[in-house]
Amino acid sequence: MPRLKRRPVTRGGRAAEHRSAAPGLRTSPGALRATIRLRRLIARLRPAIIHANSSRAHAYTVPAACRRWPVVWHARDLAPLGIAGWFLVRGANRVIAISRAVAKSLARHGDPARVTVIHNGIDAESISPDRIQGDRVRAELGLGAGQPLIGMVGQLVPWKRHPWFLEAAARIASAVPQARFAVAGGDLFGDHPDYESELRARARSLGVTERVRFLGHRADALQLIAACDVLLHPTECEPFGRVILEAMALAKPVVAANAAGPAEIIEHSLSGLLVAPGDIDKMAAAVVGLLQRPEERAPIGARAREQVVRNFSITQTVSRIETVYREVARG
Incomplete structure (x- = not known):
């Protein structure tokens, strides 16, 4: 697989991810329009892999990708997904769960072999007692x-x-x-x-x-x-x-x-x-x-x-995610 190049197409951080943790998957009135725009963007960029960084992002990505592009879903929530869980798990080539607890919660919705646990990591060099005081x-x-x-x-x-x-x-x-x-x-x-x-x-x-x-x-x-x-x-x-x-x-x-x-x-x-x-x-x-x-x-x-x-270093987390990318790209 060639050197990885990343192209973010939406914005949102940890807080945005947690909003999607509400029971079920909320959709806005513009959800259909957003899905259509995302589909057009995917067709233009032709990515090797699409990484959906939350449940909400994945809910848009599955119909937009139309199974023509490999999708990695980064699952970060423990909220009950209901019937949407079946749709989300089966709509991903691979699922990255941020904990074993999240992986276990997804097991009832599909093949557990699709799910890889990769804990979040942080930059412990920057977040250290030597650099941050109270x-x-x-x-x-x-x-x-x-x-x-x-x-x-x-x-x-x-x-x-x-x-x-x-x-x-x-x-x-x-x-x-x-x-x-x-x-x-x-x-x-x-x-x-x-x-x-x-x-x-x-x-x-x-x-x-x-x-x-x-x-x-x-x-x-x-x-x-x-x-x-x-x-x-x-x-x-x-x-x-x-x-x-x-x-x-x-x-x-x-x-x-x-x-x-x-x-x-x-x-x-x-x-x-x-x-x-x-x-x-x-x-x-x-x-x-x-x-x-x-x-x-x-x-x-x-x-x-x-x-x-x-x-829990960020370097380890990135390396493990890149391994998943390579495995998905190889099919």
């Missing part, structure tokens, strides 16, 4: 020297389980009164307009309003993670969890649900802590243990970074 964010939040900060970073959507974070925060604050908490992320598409106000009301009812800061979308999310002493990631249905990799690359201990993507990233007690999904008491106890025994945080953080460098 001092400015800690000053912004008014934190004193040594005052612990526990963070949750992710879209402000219900499946991320922010109420569990708030309930854990109340328990943590009872044991470590000086602890403070930050919730970063926004409802980027306006699908849940009342969610933040509901969370603020929940924080009031739990008595942690003065301890929890809702920060909205942050362009400096990495600096916020660097400012944290612990990252808490409570959701049990995370397809992968890039933010977990980012925290680990910054040598921050992560407490996460022992399910789906996080369970494939974290080695329990070595590079982070895993707790039973939805067990708020154990979630809080894990964080309290890390706060009360700071001598354990640094070794866990160091091993976490080593694990990211070893197993």
Whole structure:
């Protein structure tokens, strides 16, 4: 296969991909027009392979490609696909799943042999404690020297389980009164307009309003993670969890649900802590243990970074995707 040349034909990042994770596959009134335009573009470019980088992109690509061009679908969601799953899996020559959990969810829709698991990777050289510090964010939040900060970073959507974070925060604050908490992320598409106000009301009812800061979308999310002493990631249905990799690359201990993507990233007690999904008491106890025994945080953080460098580098991810391309191109 000749040297690979890439030509992106649509825009969209991680947030756009997650919007397609809503139950079923939403389509806009212009979906048919978009499919026709995409078909014309494919006919003009005549690509060796089409890489559909989300479920929504793949839903447009399958009819546009008309089985005349090989398609690789990058599956990034754990949402139920229903009958659309059959259409999507069979419309791809190969499927790249970002985790074993995603691959398992697709198995019921078609031939599992079509699915290859390739975990997301990050640039751990750029995302490192030497390059990214959290001092400015800690000053912004008014934190004193040594005052612990526990963070949750992710879209402000219900499946991320922010109420569990708030309930854990109340328990943590009872044991470590000086602890403070930050919730970063926004409802980027306006699908849940009342969610933040509901969370603020929940924080009031739990008595942690003065301890929890809702920060909205942050362009400096990495600096916020660097400012944290612990990252808490409570959701049990995370397809992968890039933010977990980012925290680990910054040598921050992560407490996460022992399910789906996080369970494939974290080695329990070595590079982070895993707790039973939805067990708020154990979630809080894990964080309290890390706060009360700071001598354990640094070794866990160091091993976490080593694990990211070893197993989750962007170079490895790109190489594995290129291998899939070559296999598909050979037929």
